[in-house]
Amino acid sequence: MIRDWAEAARLEDARLTRAAQAGEVAALGVLLERHRAGMRAVALSILGPGADADDVMQDAALTALRRIGDVRDPQAVGAWLRMIVRNAGRTVLRRSALLQPVDELQLPSDDADPARWLEQNALRDWIWEALEELSPALRMPLVLRHFTAQVTSYEQIAKACGVPVGTVRSRLSQGRVKLAAALAATADAAHSDTEQRVRASRVEARETLDAAECGHFGKLVTERWSPDVALLRGRDRIADRDILVRGMHSDIEDGVRQRLVNAVAGRSLTIWEMDILNPADHPEHCPPSVAWLMSLDAAGRALQLRLFHPRPVQAIEVLPVM
Incomplete structure (x- = not known):
C-alpha cells in the first residue's frame, strides 16, 4: 500500500x-x-x-x-x-x-549567468509581465536580487536604492507576495518578448559606449534619453543631463573605458552591468565595475539613472561619473 x-x-x-x-x-x-x-x-x-x-x-x-x-x-x-x-x-x-x-548569490546550478535565465526559461516573458505590475519601489529590489550578477546582497541593494537593509528585506518579502498574485493575474495575458528586448538593450548599451568613445555621448543622450533625465544617488537627485555628459567625457579623456557584461531589460527598468577598464598608468582611477540602474519613462527612455559600484575601491571617493 x-x-x-x-x-x-x-x-x-x-x-x-x-x-x-x-x-x-x-x-x-x-x-x-x-x-x-x-x-x-x-x-x-x-x-x-x-x-x-x-x-x-x-x-x-x-x-x-x-x-x-x-x-x-x-x-x-x-x-x-x-x-x-x-x-x-x-x-x-x-x-x-x-x-x-x-x-x-550563487544559484543551484553551474550556469549562473542571469542572461541565460531570461533567454532559456520558457516562462521569462510571463515573469517580466508580472514584474511590470509591481510598484517601482518593489520591482527594483526584486530585479536586483534575482536577475543581476553583482548587485544581489541585501547590503548592496540597500546602498543602490538608498534605503536601510531592513527596508530591503521588507520590500523583497512584499514584492514576492505581490509577484505571486501578479503571475496568477497575467497567466493568460499576452506577454512581450523579453529575449528580444534584452538583445536590443545589449545593442543600445554598446552603441552608448561607442558614442562616448567617439565624443558623441551628449548627442546620444539628447536623442534617446528623456530631456528630464536625472542622476540619482540612492533616492537623491545629484546631477542633471549636462553634468552626466561632462562626467562621461572626463572619464573618456582620462582613458577609462567600460565593457558590457550583462543586461537586464524590462519595459520600465533597464540594468547594464559593466566592467571598468582603467588606464595602465592609473589602475585605481575608478572602481572595477559599475551597474547602470535606469528607470524608464512611458516611451522607454531613460528618466532616472543610478550608478552603483558593487566593488568600490576603498581609497577613492565614488563620484557621480561614468
Missing part, C-alpha cells in the same frame, strides 16, 4: 511539473505546497528558525519559477526543490562565516 501511494505521488509530481513547465501557475503553486514541509525542514536544518530560513524559502520559490524548465526527471521534482533550498542555505552560511556581504 505504501509503495502504491509513493508511486502515485511521483506520478502526480510528474504531471504537475509538466504542467508548470507548460506555464500553468496553479500547477507550480500546488507543487510548492506539496513539498513545502520538506523544503522548510531542509532550511531549518541548515539555518535554524528565523528570518534567514524564511528568506531562503521565498528565494527558493522564485528560483523554482525561473528554472522549472530545467527539471529533467519530473518524478524527482521534490528532491530538486530541496536541493535549491539546501544550496541557498549553504550560501547564507558561507556569507555569515565570512562576516561580510556577498557580492553574488
Whole structure:
C-alpha cells in the first residue's frame, strides 16, 4: 500500500511539473505546497528558525519559477526543490562565516549567468509581465536580487536604492507576495518578448559606449534619453543631463573605458552591468565595475539613472561619473 501511494505521488509530481513547465501557475503553486514541509525542514536544518530560513524559502520559490524548465526527471521534482533550498542555505552560511556581504548569490546550478535565465526559461516573458505590475519601489529590489550578477546582497541593494537593509528585506518579502498574485493575474495575458528586448538593450548599451568613445555621448543622450533625465544617488537627485555628459567625457579623456557584461531589460527598468577598464598608468582611477540602474519613462527612455559600484575601491571617493 505504501509503495502504491509513493508511486502515485511521483506520478502526480510528474504531471504537475509538466504542467508548470507548460506555464500553468496553479500547477507550480500546488507543487510548492506539496513539498513545502520538506523544503522548510531542509532550511531549518541548515539555518535554524528565523528570518534567514524564511528568506531562503521565498528565494527558493522564485528560483523554482525561473528554472522549472530545467527539471529533467519530473518524478524527482521534490528532491530538486530541496536541493535549491539546501544550496541557498549553504550560501547564507558561507556569507555569515565570512562576516561580510556577498557580492553574488550563487544559484543551484553551474550556469549562473542571469542572461541565460531570461533567454532559456520558457516562462521569462510571463515573469517580466508580472514584474511590470509591481510598484517601482518593489520591482527594483526584486530585479536586483534575482536577475543581476553583482548587485544581489541585501547590503548592496540597500546602498543602490538608498534605503536601510531592513527596508530591503521588507520590500523583497512584499514584492514576492505581490509577484505571486501578479503571475496568477497575467497567466493568460499576452506577454512581450523579453529575449528580444534584452538583445536590443545589449545593442543600445554598446552603441552608448561607442558614442562616448567617439565624443558623441551628449548627442546620444539628447536623442534617446528623456530631456528630464536625472542622476540619482540612492533616492537623491545629484546631477542633471549636462553634468552626466561632462562626467562621461572626463572619464573618456582620462582613458577609462567600460565593457558590457550583462543586461537586464524590462519595459520600465533597464540594468547594464559593466566592467571598468582603467588606464595602465592609473589602475585605481575608478572602481572595477559599475551597474547602470535606469528607470524608464512611458516611451522607454531613460528618466532616472543610478550608478552603483558593487566593488568600490576603498581609497577613492565614488563620484557621480561614468
